[in-house]
Amino acid sequence: MTHDQWRDATRPKVQGTWNLHEAFPRHRDLDFFIILSSCAGVFGNRGQANYAAAGAYQDGLARYRRQLGLKAVSVDLGIMLDVGVLAEKGAAGDLAAMEQHLGIHEYEFHGLMRAVINGQLRNDSATQIITGLATSAIVAKSGMPRPAYLGHPRFSHLALSNGSASQDGPAETVGARLREAKSKDEVAQIITDALIAKVAEILRTPESEVDPARPLYTYGVDSLVAMEVRSWIVREIQVDVSLFEILLAVPMGQFAIGLAERKSIGNERGDGAAR
Missing domain, CATH: 1.10.1200.10 (ACP-like)
Structure with missing residues (x-):
């Protein structure tokens, strides 16, 4: 990709999120601070290194704020249904096969936001919440294409089950x-x-x-x-x-x-x- 393509994808998430962080320093702390990132920042979406890097930065900024004693949760969203780019333009290829089993509806997103807000109000929320990742069992049951990240050692805990171990459960x-x-x-x-x-x-x-x-x-x-x-x-x-x-x-x-x-x-x- 060109440098402009890299910058166009990373600048809104990197510079935009940092601007929000600086706008609410320690003496202006909030009841909650939610960053909408992407699960691509966790496994590194092939062909979208810029988008993945920007998401990983947002996850890192959430951890940085928590280290400072400030509120922050980074929510790594997967495929969004009902609203957004894929809903408007339609998914194709592997995404189309995966969205039925891994996609998040708008009302589920609203429920997730309520839970994240309430968790921060109670001071017991995780710093990073990851959605949209498939396990080997889900892949086996759904027939969707096997995501490349399941072959990486970092995701071995998601790949342990091939869907056959629980057939009698x-x-x-x-x-x-x-x-x-x-x-x-x-x-x-x-x-x-x-x-x-x-x-x-x-x-x-x-x-x-x-x-x-x-x-x-x-x-x-x-x-x-x-x-x-x-x-x-x-x-x-x-x-x-x-x-x-x-x-x-x-x-x-x-x-x-x-x-x-x-x-x-x-x-x-x-x-x-x-x-």
Whole structure:
């Protein structure tokens, strides 16, 4: 690329974000400071070194502000649906194949922003939140092209599962169990058991340590984990749910009952998913 192409992509993010940082120094600290970066800065999008570098700078600036005792969270967004360049012009090639499984809807983005703001108000937010990265299991299930970053040692934890290790687990059989359920109570119990198993899998803890009487957030489920839980619910239970609902102070058992109610409505309509 030319130097002008490099500068045109990096200047708004680098100089623009630095200007905002200098506008709010220590004596003018804010309740929250959110930088919208890109997951390209994490894995280095081929052919977009300028854009990736600019995103990595924003991640670094968030860490720098936190070291100064100032508020800052860098949110590395992946493929945005509904709004933005791809929504307006349409995705092509690998992006088109990936957006269905990794894309973020506008309402999910709003839920993520609420969670990030609330986390900063409580002073317990992460400095960097990454979205839009696929695991080997997601690639295997969706049939999407395998991202190049999964072959790099830095992302080995995302590449550990090829999608076959959990074929006998609750996440793989919950759909079949729900189709065979005879009552709403049975549906609620199946969802509760599957939700407990999913949370235990994500947190790498025994299922016996996950209490359905406690809300999800009490197990450290932040906005990033909530997005993974939401994707699983939509895929396996076929009920649409927002990030905000997942992060509410509602016991998991009660949350599962709510999903069961919506699942029943969706099945009665015969459309496969309640929305």
